[in-house]
Amino acid sequence: MNAFLSLQGKRALVTSGTRGAGAATVCLFRELGAQVLTTARSKPEDMPDEEFVAADLTTAEGCVSVAQAVRERLGGVDIIVHMLGGSSAPAGGFEALSDDEWRTELDLNLFPAVRLDRLLAPDMVAAGSGVIIHVSSIQRLMPLPDATTAYAAAKAALSTYSKCLSKEISPKGVRVTRVSPGWIDTEASVDLATRIAKQAGTNIDGGRKIIMDSLGGIPIGRPSNPVEVASLIAFLASDRAATITGSEHLIDGGAVPTV
Template sequence: MTTMQTGAGLDGKRVLVTGASRGIGRAVAERLHEEGAVVLAAARSFTGRADGNLLSVSADLTTVEGCDAVVESVRSHLGGIDVIVHALGGSSAPAGGFAALDESQWRKELDLNLFPAIRLDRALLPLMLAQGSGAIVHVTSIQAQSPVFEATLGYAAAKAALANYSKGLSKEVSPKGVRVVRVSPGWTETEAAVALVERLAREAGSDYATARGKLMEAIGGIPIGRPNTPSEVAELIAFIVSPRAPTMTGVELRIDGGSLPVV
């Protein structure tokens, strides 16, 4: 009789997680740390706990200089890299459709949601290729396939570009031992999402549950009846980067409660 391995087998693995100050990124950093990995959590500002195996670096990853600082921190503090989780993302664009997005807004969406992953991969992938192993997770979004044009068209386009880049990268480096996987969350109840619902409730003079339900209706519904939690997305990513998923590469895994109505 064989006993199923329950641990993720991440003891001593050197991990970089971006966007790790809150939301999905923070949940991923803490989950992989729990599994025994040595985690470098990168964000513009980081307020989470830190100990010998959970390190942090503050850097603005929307800039070349910020990405360079993170790469240097990986080299100096980790001495190499086994896993990269690109959880950085978001949107600051105003509502109003395409006409509301000027040159500056488009640049911000790309600088936040696309270019950091490209820059960090370009700098750190050679370390993985040299050792013949590694795993990269690009956190995309179901909006890459179902954009909400009224408010987040630039974000959706940037995430679609990230997904396309990720697929191409997987075809190039998977034969060399590096796995590349996309994780595509639907609405996830992060701190920012909670703040949004609270604002909508105040504006409508309703309570949180009512505003939450209306928002779910506005995005087309969530068949399972609720959003993801950050810890649920983190659990999926922990599985992907573990030895329990050794042949998983070049694919996109959606975690959206059934929101996206496609096969």
């Protein structure tokens, strides 16, 4: 019996694929038959050299080195998953955000995708096929004013950019879509809860409750796990989703309360 989902023979780049949902996506893509190259600033000890390129994607030079590695090691790319993102901004609302804090959030959450697409998408267009998936966040719709204003704004910019790119290159055979997770139970979410807890003078459970309350609750009663997010990304990257482009796909347990 044929498997419902296959990425056999596909060449994929997954940024930030060493932790959390990124690592889960890399693992699932490989299980489904894809050849995957992933990136981070440093290589985990258990990851083979040929599957990884060390680069700082917050810089133009880092993006160039990854694009070169994609061409040299994979011979091109069929799927790009822009998983890189996060926030290190302090709590304290808009007044706590300096110009440097704003630049850091944009350099992490917007510009890596813009630069890598500019470097790699023309080859996809020339081939007349490919899939680009931008991982955004429900924070673009539901920012936490105390802690994620700059992150949310950067993800909103990423979503708008993604929609524009889809309108430009989907007629040329390249699908572009977005995945917007809510709270994912990862190392990064623990870091955020810890940071918020410290600012509030409470423990990590208190930090988690603050996040949950700020989201207005999650109807299913829990965050998503990394494998669930990876499964949605794999479906969108596959030929099963051949007519899906330009759209945003929430995976948030129902946290966004609007239609």
